[in-house]
Amino acid sequence: MTNPVLDGLAKAQHSAVHLEMRDAYQPSDPEFIAWQNGKRLDPADRSSWWRPFLDVVVEATGRGVEMRRARIVSEPVTDYIKYEYDVTFPNVMAGELVRWLPRRKAADIALPGTDLWMFDGSSVLFTYFSGTGEVVDREWRTEPVVVDLVSAAFEAVWERATPHEGYKPV
Secondary structure, three states, X not given: OOOHHHHHHHHOOOEEEEEEOOOOOOOOXXXXXXXXXXXXXXXXXXXXXXXXXXXXXXXXXXXXXXEEEEXXXXXXXXXXXXXXXXXXXXXXXXXXXXXXXXXXXXXXXXXXXXXXXXXOOOEEEEEEEOOOOOEEEEEEEOOHHHHHHHHHHHHHHHHHOEEHHHOOOO
16 A cells, blocks of 8 residues: 555655644554653664654655645643654754644634645645544545645745744643
8 A cells, every 4th residue: 555645745846745733643653652651762863763754755855845844733732742842853854844833823724624735736635533643534635726725724824833943842
């Protein structure tokens, strides 16, 4: 089975944006469980945290694809968001731009109903989750009205959000 996100990144020519809006994902993720039990990534030990997805990020950004990820989070943040914050530095080191927006600052932005990736401003991959944060389905959409909504929402979030280096989880 292929991964639609990896497929989208492989085909992207100039941009890939990722909008995350949940306060928890996949609570059964072994890496999250290890983090809850005290495991922390050592920035000096790249071999302990480099993962295949980061190779894809390096390849895409190396050929000129701008990758931006925006996370809308509730504050005070959940343990899962603390975990995401702690493990974001590898994404940044691989070339991804990451910003954080407290949910209260997004209240007046018209947002899609679920997380998404958008590639080259022309195709959107929506990800649908269960109530506990497990992926249950994905859907590609290319209708101009959908692409326009996603583009406007993402840019509004990006403009208000704080770069990873300047955000501190509350």
